[in-house]
Amino acid sequence: MIPLRRAWPVAVLVILAIAPFLTANPFYQRVAALVVLAAISASAWNVIGGYAGQISFGHSIYFGIGAYASLLLFGRFGLPPIAGAPLGIVASFVVSLIIGPPTFRLRGHYFSMGTFAIAALAEILVVNWKFAGGAIGLMGPAMPRSLADLLFRNSLPYYAIFLAVLALLLALTHLMQRSRMGFYLRAIGAGERAAESLGVPVQRYKLYALLISGAFTALAGSLYAVMIGFVDPESGFGILISVNMVVIAALGGVGTLFGPLAGAIILVPLQETTNALLGGSGTGAAYVAYGLIIMLIARFSPGGLAELWPLINRNGRRRAA
Amino acid sequence: MILLQLVSDGLQLGAVYALFSSGLTLIWGMMNVMNFAHGQFVMLAMYVAFFCFTLLKVGPAFFVPLAAVGLFGFGVVVYLLLVRHVMRGPMLAQIISTFGLALVLQYSALWAFSANFVSLPTTLVGGVYDLGGVRLSAARLLAGATAIALTAGMHLLLTRTDLGSRMLAVSEDRxxxxxxxxxxDPMQALAWGLGAAATGVAGGLIALFFYVSPDVGNSFTLLAFVTVCLGGFGSVPGALLAGLVIGVVESFSAYWLGPATKDVVVYGLFVALLWVRPQGMFGRA
Structure with missing residues (x-):
């Protein structure tokens, strides 16, 4: 018999796989797809921000690159948007190699602020980039030309695609957790100087983590563009895109395998319902709530929900702080 | 002549940057906690100025001190309720706490005041002086001079008074x-109060010649960060010098490259700085 600890992740995935098929309501199905999409980018952020403890506010760059790669290939060359996914991933590697080494010399707040500045710079550059639509942004195909355009009326096909990507990312993260790299990253997160003194190649492993993290964030951006069919500088490169990933991961628990997914399951429906109730995202009420949630987590439970888990599950082991 | 004009414009704006950045350097240098909501503090002060003028019909002699006192109190409250509890916690908590505060302030302002740009009438502090062909607007001159005086005052407070010595002692080793x-605790609360009061004065002064909107804060946060990095952490004279430099750089790049790209130059300068001197231009390693 499989021990419970091994079985429950599988159970989670099975429940996720069938959940949206139980409802015929298109709003719920759409929210379900968005939950999984948010879980992908937050889990990707978690690799560098959670395990390695490098709190990046610059991940909107990767998300934007993925989204823009998809819609640029469609808009300028008529290719199906999903073709932009590999391009976005390659571009994310280039970006990681450029911004990784200089920002990794910064620690703590300095790293966060540095990545924040780079993301702000990227957003301004994109606004002024005429070829990529400037401030107006880019559109996806209005009508499906073939199946390759991945244009569905229903959100369920997107849900299935996103879930497959999430499963791949979580499987990779799980393998990484148990590998040498997982130990190195956690050592870096716990204390960079100490890790370095024990012989961990700190800069190299932070770069590996950023490469993985950036690639999956870019993929999430491409998938977003495929599903939504529109991106502008704010919805691709805006600072709130980064904030979303940080909050979702922090709520669920940074540096844990399922933390970001748990955070997404709670926060995304909250955000979507607030927006639906208050009419559009223009009011910003959702972000006031976001800000309050962030402050409450920071003040009372910096480990996120994962920190509270052992309190309700006596068999769980308390994660070392 | 245009060069002199650009330099003088830059210096006057830079002095105001220096003022709110010295607030950040105080907070940061004192307790090694970054305030991601610093620009939003400035935004709040700008709204204080705007509403004082439109509702009470009072001028800067009233609303600048009011914004300073109001923000001082706000800074102390933020320290007591939030920062005090997270500053010795995990890095994640320290970083995201003030970021959350920034979101709350910015989007509450959006909710309450709408996204519209508002501004004070430019005639509030009117008049333009001509100094051998260089035009000096009275509003910017007032802002620049006040900012330099207060930044210098903050430096003197820290280095020449008993209270300043006590604050520095706490920052050195709690x-x-x-x-x-x-x-x-009282010293650090005071540092937060003074740091926030600096944003209060700066915001009140900037509102004299700059539009007010809920999202002006983000660029101020980044400007303050760049200034503090350039000037060296915890150094008020460094922040003053760096603020002036950034003001001049901005005014030149806005003239040559257009206003839309002036931020690109400042942030680009900062990213370049990270490459070559991560400890800051005047900072020690």
């Missing part, structure tokens, strides 16, 4: 300061 009878 435990050792406590051992010689300095209670750390």
């Amino acid at each position: 435990v050792a300061a406590a051992l010689v009878g300095i209670r750390p």
Whole structure:
């Protein structure tokens, strides 16, 4: 018999796989797809921000690159948007190699602020980039030309695609957790100087983590563009895109395998319902709530929900702080 | 002549940057906690100025001190309720706490005041002086001069007074300061109050010649960060010099490249700085 600890992740995935098929309501199905999409980018952020403890506010760059790669290939060359996914991933590697080494010399707040500045710079550059639509942004195909355009009326096909990507990312993260790299990253997160003194190649492993993290964030951006069919500088490169990933991961628990997914399951429906109730995202009420949630987590439970888990599950082991 | 004009414009704006950045350097240098909501503090002060003028019909002689006092109180409250509890917690908590505060302030302002740009009438502090062909607007001159005076005052407070020595002692070593009878908490609350009061004055002054909107804060946060990095952490004279430099750089790049790209130059300068001197231009390694 499989021990419970091994079985429950599988159970989670099975429940996720069938959940949206139980409802015929298109709003719920759409929210379900968005939950999984948010879980992908937050889990990707978690690799560098959670395990390695490098709190990046610059991940909107990767998300934007993925989204823009998809819609640029469609808009300028008529290719199906999903073709932009590999391009976005390659571009994310280039970006990681450029911004990784200089920002990794910064620690703590300095790293966060540095990545924040780079993301702000990227957003301004994109606004002024005429070829990529400037401030107006880019559109996806209005009508499906073939199946390759991945244009569905229903959100369920997107849900299935996103879930497959999430499963791949979580499987990779799980393998990484148990590998040498997982130990190195956690050592870096716990204390960079100490890790370095024990012989961990700190800069190299932070770069590996950023490469993985950036690639999956870019993929999430491409998938977003495929599903939504529109991106502008704010919805691709805006600072709130980064904030979303940080909050979702922090709520669920940074540096844990399922933390970001748990955070997404709670926060995304909250955000979507607030927006639906208050009419559009223009009011910003959702972000006031976001800000309050962030402050409450920071003040009372910096480990996120994962920190509270052992309190309700006596068999769980308390994660070392 | 245009060069002189650009330099003088840049210096006057830069002095105001220096003022709110010295607030950040105080907070940061004192307790090694970044305030991601610093620009939003400036935004709040700008709204204080705007509403004082439109509702009460009072001028800067009233609303600048009011914004300073109001923000001082706000800074102390933020320290007592939030920062005090997270500053010795995990890095994640320290970083995201003030970021959350920034979101709350910015989007509450959006909710309450709408996204519209508003501004004070330019005639509030009217008049333009001509100094050998260089035009100086009275509003910017007032802002620049006040900012320089207050930044200098903050430096003197820290280095020449007993209170300043006590604050520096706490920033140097909290435990050792406590051992010689300095209670750390009031000192750090005071540092937050003073840092926030600096944004209060700066915001009130900037509102004289700059539009007010809920999202002006983000660029101020980044400007303050760049200034503090350039000037060296915890150094008020460094922040003053760096603020002036950034003001001039901005005014030149806005003239040559257009207003839309002036931020690109400042942030680009900062990213370049990270490459070559991560410890800051005047900072020590």
